[in-house]
Amino acid sequence: MIFCDTSALAKYYVGETGSTALRFRLESEDAVIASELARVELMSVFHSRMRERAWTREQFQTAANQLSRDDTAQYWTWVPVSGFMIGAASQLYLSLPDTVFLRASDCVHLVTALHHGFEELCTFDHHQLAAAPGLGLAVIKLF
DSSP: OEEBOHHHHHHHHSOOTTHHHHHHHHHHSSOEEEETHHHHHHHHHHHHHHHTTSSOHHHHHHHHHHHHHHHHTTOEEEEOOOHHHHHHHHHHHHHSOTTOOOOHHHHHHHHHHHHTTOSEEBOOOHHHHHHGGGGTOEEOOOO
16 A cells, blocks of 8 residues: 555656656555545646646546546545644644745645555655655655
């Protein structure tokens, strides 16, 4: 079982450096867990690629359809973003060192992983990579 944030799930759908290694790892897991927040963030990633002209509308639609099929097949296990998670993420900032830059959505991913008992997570986000060890989360290195 592995916990992934949006940057990892996006790499699954968007062919780029490390995508092959990530797909191999995720397909070897019995479960891939992610915050429900990642669902809308993935669609945002797909839309950004289209908006920035890296993808055509057809490529955008193909990725969105694949996500929908994977969702229907329960390839991803989505954990809800509850009021408790939002409260815990808000409180985390009280103890976060002033040198750590952490966006709100990234904080929600990290708190979700911690709340569900994960000791490590798969992320490619630079801010989460920097913040995770200070929260006691190891980062899975794939390449």
